[in-house]
Amino acid sequence: MGIDAVVRLDGLTVRYGKLTAIDDLTLDVPKGGVFALLGRNGSGKSSTVRCLLGQQRPTAGRSEILGFDSWRQRRTAMERVGVVPENPDVPPDTTADRIEKFMARVTPFWRSANFFDRLESMGVPRRQRFARLSKGQQRQFAMALALAGSPRLLVLDDPTLGLDAVARRKLYEELIGELADRGTTVFLTTHDLAGVEGIADRIGILQGGSLLVDEKLEVLKARYCRLTWAATDQVQPERIEAGLQHLGAIGTGLATGATEAVVKKFSEFGFDRFRQEAPVEVMRVDSLSLEEIFIALCGAEPGGRS
Amino acid sequence: MKAMMAVMAREVMTRRELPLLAVAVAIMISLLPYLPHIETYEATDVRTVAASVSALALGCVLALVFGATVFGSDLSEGRLGFFFARPVSGLAVWWGRVFAVMALIWIVEIIVLVPALYHVRMRIFTSSNWVEWLTAFAYVIAPLLLFFLAHVVSIAVRAGTPWMFLDLGGVLVVALFAWLNLRPLYEIGAPIAMSVVAGALLAGLLISLTVGGASGVVVGRVDLRRAHSAQSLAMWSTMAICVAATTAYGGWLRDFGPRQFADVDVMTVSPDGNWVEVVGGAKGRLDITRRYLLSTTADRWVPLPTQWHWSDKYATYSPDGSTAVWRGGGPVEEPRSLWRADLGRPDPIARPTNIIVPFEASLTLAADGSRLAILEEGTVSVYELAEERLLKAIRLPEGFERVAAVFVSSNTMRLFAVGEIGGDRSLRIAEIDVVSGGLAATGEIPVVEDNDSFWFSVDADLEHLVVSTRPERSLIWKRAVYDAKNGGFLRELDVAGFPKFLQDGRMMFASEADDGSILLTVETVDGESRLVHTVRAAFGSRIIGEAVPNRVVVSHLVDPHDRTQGIRLALFDVDTGEARNIGSHLRSQARWFPWQSGINIGFFWYCNLPAVSRLFIDQSGALVKWDPESGEIVHVVGGRQ
Numbered sequence: 007m008g009i010d011a012v013v014r015l016d017g018l019t020v021r022y023g024k025l026t027a028i029d030d031l032t033l034d035v036p037k038g039g040v041f042a043l044l045g046r047n048g049s050g051k052s053s054t055v056r057c058l059l060g061q062q063r064p065t066a067g068r069s070e071i072l073g074f075d076s077w078r079q080r081r082t083a084m085e086r087v088g089v090v091p092e093n094p095d096v097p098p099d100t101t102a103d104r105i106e107k108f109m110a111r112v113t114p115f116w117r118s119a120n121f122f123d124r125l126e127s128m129g130v131p132r133r134q135r136f137a138r139l140s141k142g143q144q145r146q147f148a149m150a151l152a153l154a155g156s157p158r159l160l161v162l163d164d165p166t167l168g169l170d171a172v173a174r175r176k177l178y179e180e181l182i183g184e185l186a187d188r189g190t191t192v193f194l195t196t197h198d199l200a201g202v203e204g205i206a207d208r209i210g211i212l213q214g215g216s217l218l219v220d221e222k223l224e225v226l227k228a229r230y231c232r233l234t235w236a237a238t239d240q241v242q243p244e245r246i247e248a249g250l251q252h253l254g255a256i257g258t259g260l261a262t263g264a265t266e267a268v269v270k271k272f273s274e275f276g277f278d279r280f281r282q283e284a285p286v287e288v289m290r291v292d293s294l295s296l297e298e299i300f301i302a303l304c305g306a307e308p309g310g311r312s
Numbered sequence: 313m314k315a316m317m318a319v320m321a322r323e324v325m326t327r328r329e330l331p332l333l334a335v336a337v338a339i340m341i342s343l344l345p346y347l348p349h350i351e352t353y354e355a356t357d358v359r360t361v362a363a364s365v366s367a368l369a370l371g372c373v374l375a376l377v378f379g380a381t382v383f384g385s386d387l388s389e390g391r392l393g394f395f396f397a398r399p400v401s402g403l404a405v406w407w408g409r410v411f412a413v414m415a416l417i418w419i420v421e422i423i424v425l426v427p428a429l430y431h432v433r434m435r436i437f438t439s440s441n442w443v444e445w446l447t448a449f450a451y452v453i454a455p456l457l458l459f460f461l462a463h464v465v466s467i468a469v470r471a472g473t474p475w476m477f478l479d480l481g482g483v484l485v486v487a488l489f490a491w492l493n494l495r496p497l498y499e500i501g502a503p504i505a506m507s508v509v510a511g512a513l514l515a516g517l518l519i520s521l522t523v524g525g526a527s528g529v530v531v532g533r534v535d536l537r538r539a540h541s542a543q544s545l546a547m548w549s550t551m552a553i554c555v556a557a558t559t560a561y562g563g564w565l566r567d568f569g570p571r572q573f574a575d576v577d578v579m580t581v582s583p584d585g586n587w588v589e590v591v592g593g594a595k596g597r598l599d600i601t602r603r604y605l606l607s608t609t610a611d612r613w614v615p616l617p618t619q620w621h622w623s624d625k626y627a628t629y630s631p632d633g634s635t636a637v638w639r640g641g642g643p644v645e646e647p648r649s650l651w652r653a654d655l656g657r658p659d660p661i662a663r664p665t666n667i668i669v670p671f672e673a674s675l676t677l678a679a680d681g682s683r684l685a686i687l688e689e690g691t692v693s694v695y696e697l698a699e700e701r702l703l704k705a706i707r708l709p710e711g712f713e714r715v716a717a718v719f720v721s722s723n724t725m726r727l728f729a730v731g732e733i734g735g736d737r738s739l740r741i742a743e744i745d746v747v748s749g750g751l752a753a754t755g756e757i758p759v760v761e762d763n764d765s766f767w768f769s770v771d772a773d774l775e776h777l778v779v780s781t782r783p784e785r786s787l788i789w790k791r792a793v794y795d796a797k798n799g800g801f802l803r804e805l806d807v808a809g810f811p812k813f814l815q816d817g818r819m820m821f822a823s824e825a826d827d828g829s830i831l832l833t834v835e836t837v838d839g840e841s842r843l844v845h846t847v848r849a850a851f852g853s854r855i856i857g858e859a860v861p862n863r864v865v866v867s868h869l870v871d872p873h874d875r876t877q878g879i880r881l882a883l884f885d886v887d888t889g890e891a892r893n894i895g896s897h898l899r900s901q902a903r904w905f906p907w908q909s910g911i912n913i914g915f916f917w918y919c920n921l922p923a924v925s926r927l928f929i930d931q932s933g934a935l936v937k938w939d940p941e942s943g944e945i946v947h948v949v950g951g952r953q
Contacts (some may be wrong), residue, residue, distance in 0.1 A: 060398070085399040113399060
């Protein structure tokens with residue numbers, strides 16, 4: 007593990023009976039920035055987060071947060087971790103005033119002012135029971151709880167679930183604006199690929215419990231491209247196929263008067279080899295959005311259990 | 313601790329309305345006596361009963377509700393993750409919530425109890441009555457137990473994993489072991505041991521539920537299914553240890569032999585004095601006692617059923633001391649198998665027979681133990697004991713109600729019966745030919761009137777019978793001697809004291825003289841020879857029995873002013889009037905009524921059994937015997953070290 011790794015998963019495996027939810031997952035998340043763990047429903051994201059937070063014991067392997075074993079040293083590890091769960095789990099009968107007293111007792115780095123300032127800025131009433139807050143307010147409440155202790159790691163499990171577009175954007179802006187400055191590492195799972203594309207530094211994609219991708223977003227986007235060339239009978243299909251192999255094609259299709267291919271190893275060198283092998287008229291080389299990359303990678307295969 | 317206190321405070325705050333509810337209940341209870349129809353009762357009683365019942369009921373209901381929901385609901389709705397996403401240990405979550413809920417329940421109970429406590433002036437807190445403390449303890453323990461029980465059941469039901477099979481199996485196994493542990497103690501009649509073992513099982517249950525519940529939360533954390541598996545594993549592992557320990561302890565409590573006896577009670581003595589039926593307890597075994605037939609001459613014993621009921625009969629011996637029979641174990645008031653032991657064998661063993669003995673029956677053995685008579689409900693059944701075969705069953709005629717029977721030979725039994733025919737109450741004498749089954753009335757003594765007190769004395773050879781009667785509202789006993797076979801009147805007796813037949817057939821009477829000494833009169837049945845002795849006596853002196861022919865043992869308090877010094881024994885020669893000391897500092901004679909034994913023909917009969925007069929309990933609680941040959945007091949069994 008690198009010295010600056012805030013999260014480390016080492017051979018993490020989770021099984022539910024005969025079903026393998028996470029299969030030998032190894033992952034380092036360096037300090038700072040936003041790491042987004044993506045995957046289809048049932049790909050193993052939630053199990054990964056539960057293991058990471060020490061809420062579930064892995065069948066094999068281990069997970070660490072800030073150098074502490076998540077399962078054995080959960081209490082110590084969680085002192086500098088903020089968590090926003092997929093479904094807000096704040097006791098429904100509690101109010102901000104009451105939960106503040108509890109948090110102040112159990113969280114060493116708790117700052118009540120941070121908590122109340124945030125609630126106030128978001129317009130969340132202090133004396134209203136959690137269950138009576140709107141879904142968006144509940145999210146803000148959970149976020150305020152997670153951030154009030156100035157965490158070194160913020161774990162967000164699908165934090166935009168149920169939020170409208172405005173609220174989602176606000177949340178993401180906040181993450182970039184506040185946390186980047188503080189040096190807080192964000193570990194994020196989400197289905198909101200468009201939203202996360204603007205804030206994530208690093209991307210991990212889970213498929214069937216295995217990690218398909220773990221790299222910086224900019225690198226990922228640089229190597230995934232869509233090539234479009236004019237349809238022709240002049241070049242033998244075998245040559246085109248051989249040329250595409252140099253670029254790591256993962257799918258081809260027909261467009262109007264043209265042929266498309268999504269490649270995962272785009273490089274200048276590979277592109278030159280492709281053109282040598284298949285002398286076609288390349289009309290466009292397009293970058294892919296994260297969502298397109300995700301669909302290209304995960305669209306065909308069913309997921310596992312989350 | 314800080315985190316636990318924080319969790320606890322949060323849980324208390326969440327349910328802070330509960331004490332207010334309790335206050336409302338307490339106020340209603342205080343006002344109860346003013347309601348119509350109830351105002352006729354004593355106000356204090358109404359409040360006390362209502363408060364006591366309401367407090368316990370409310371405590372139990374709250375415990376069940378909270379037990380089923382405090383963790384179960386949060387786990388199944390995924391809200392326990394809130395705590396596990398904070399730097400709070402699983403134990404802090406568990407104990408914080410448990411303590412909070414239990415504290416609230418106990419506070420509610422106390423508040424509801426206030427009307428009762430106020431009116432009894434808080435008497436409970438200064439009470440020395442253990443029942444009151446036990447009741448108070450129930451208010452603490454019952455909700456706690458129900459809380460944990462409801463919690464583990466709630467987790468098991470909500471999770472619905474295959475671990476449920478372990479839970480169900482565990483319940484059955486624990487119930488079985490509880491039954492196996494408690495039943496023998498119930499049958500023995502050891503309420504203290506039963507309470508201790510039941511308490512240990514209850515404590516084990518409480519510990520197991522606590523450990524299981526805590527493990528479910530600490531190990532399972534936010535995963536309901538894993539919480540269930542962790543809970544089941546921990547709970548049943550702990551329960552297995554507790555049940556095993558309790559079973560081992562219960563077994564140890566029950567498993568001890570006569571060598572470990574501390575205190576000994578002698579129930580019966582064989583006519584030759586070589587065997588005694590003893591009941592004893594051992595150090596550390598609480599109130600558990602064991603019964604044995606124990607040799608007084610060798611280190612041998614035969615275990616008797618530990619099951620015991622106050623109405624059970626003791627062992628019965630043949631007059632030659634070669635055979636003992638007794639009823640085996642079984643349900644009280646149900647017929648049971650007859651057991652026997654051949655005491656003449658070098659190493660006698662107890663063995664069951666095919667003979668079934670009704671509950672109310674009494675047993676009589678022939679002189680050599682070859683035949684057994686069972687008396688019950690107007691029937692005498694005679695068996696060949698060796699072959700376990702019914703020889704004859706004889707129906708008794710009218711007027712034979714309270715029957716005593718004895719073998720005068722192998723083929724003949726003599727019956728003595730008190731009964732009424734047409735308003736005529738008499739002591740009837742009859743003989744049975746056990747081969748033919750014929751019954752012949754041989755005599756009748758019409759001396760027993762309604763409401764009389766009566767005692768009978770018979771000599772060892774069944775030749776003479778003394779009937780002592782005292783009419784109702786009279787202080788004067790009338791005594792007369794009769795022929796024990798045909799009931800023929802021989803003569804009135806004019807000597808004070810109950811007559812006891814000596815081994816040579818003479819009668820002995822003991823009475824207190826004016827100066828406190830014992831006046832001992834010995835005379836022949838025909839009254840022609842009479843000896844009168846004065847036995848120097850003090851307060852507490854008594855005639856014990858004829859230990860050897862014509863010599864009776866007399867016991868005196870070592871110090872008449874201090875009974876703890878025990879008794880000393882003197883052997884008094886009824887012919888010469890000489891006395892000599894044979895032992896000192898003994899606690900008591902081993903068996904009261906030493907004259908009522910031997911030919912055992914019923915409670916109202918005095919029979920001379922010399923062997924009983926030689927057995928004593930020493931100051932350590934041990935059974936000792938006076939050995940006529942050596943003249944020494946010899947230890948037989950038991951005694952505190």
